[in-house]
Amino acid sequence: MLHLILFGPPGAGKGTQAAFLSEQYQLIHLSTGDVFRYHMKEGTELGQLARSYADKGELVPDEVTVRMLREEVEKRNDAKGFIFDGFPRTVAQAVALDAFLAERNESVSALVAMEVPEEELKERLIKRAESSGRVDDADPEIIANRLRVYREETAPVQTHYERLGRYRGIDGVGSISEITQRLVEAVDQIK
Ligand code: AMP
Numbered sequence: 001m002l003h004l005i006l007f008g009p010p011g012a013g014k015g016t017q018a019a020f021l022s023e024q025y026q027l028i029h030l031s032t033g034d035v036f037r038y039h040m041k042e043g044t045e046l047g048q049l050a051r052s053y054a055d056k057g058e059l060v061p062d063e064v065t066v067r068m069l070r071e072e073v074e075k076r077n078d079a080k081g082f083i084f085d086g087f088p089r090t091v092a093q094a095v096a097l098d099a100f101l102a103e104r105n106e107s108v109s110a111l112v113a114m115e116v117p118e119e120e121l122k123e124r125l126i127k128r129a130e131s132s133g134r135v136d137d138a139d140p141e142i143i144a145n146r147l148r149v150y151r152e153e154t155a156p157v158q159t160h161y162e163r164l165g166r167y168r169g170i171d172g173v174g175s176i177s178e179i180t181q182r183l184v185e186a187v188d189q190i191k
Pocket of ligand 1: 010032033034036053054055057058059060061065085086087088089090093136146
C-alpha cells in the first residue's frame, strides 16, 4: 500500500496536486480540511466544533481530528492507499497516524513537501479567497495566524518523517503542471 502525506503550508497547492496524484496512482485523497468543511456545511456537531477553530485559523484539537481521520480511513476498505492532505498537522497526529497504520501492518510511505516562500503563500491565499469563499482565506490576520500555526506546530511533522528517512522535498513554485511533474518524479522514486 502506498500512503503519501502531501505536505506544505496553507496555500502551497496541496488540494490541487492531491487531486492529480490520487488519479495517477489510484489513491484515495483524504483532506481533513475538506471533511471539516463538509461537516460545517451540514451543520453537524463536529462541523460546529471545527468551525470555532477553523474560522480563526487555529487547529481543531488532535483527539477530534485523529478520531475523524480513523473513521474516514476505515470507511475505505477498498483503498489501495491514501494521499493525506492537511494531515498530520502536529507531531501528536503523526504519532497517532503511525500507530494506527502499524495496527494494520502498514506505514507512511513518504511525506512529500511542497516548498513555497511565505510572501508567495500570502498572495496566493488572498487570490484564492475570491473563488473559494473561505473566511480563513480572506483576512490577512487569519492568514498570518495560519502561517504561524504552520511554523510552530506543523513544520515539526516534517522533522518527524525526516528522522524516519521518509521525507522528500520539491520546489512548490511554478506552474501547476510543472509542480505535478516534480511530484510524480518524487513519488516514482518511492515506489
Ligand atoms: P485546510 O483546508 O487543510 O487548510 O484546513 C482548514 C482548517 O481545518 C484548518 O485551518 C484547521 O482549522 C482545520 N484542520 C484541517 N486539518 C486539520 C488537522 N489535521 N488538524 C487540525 N485542524 C485541521
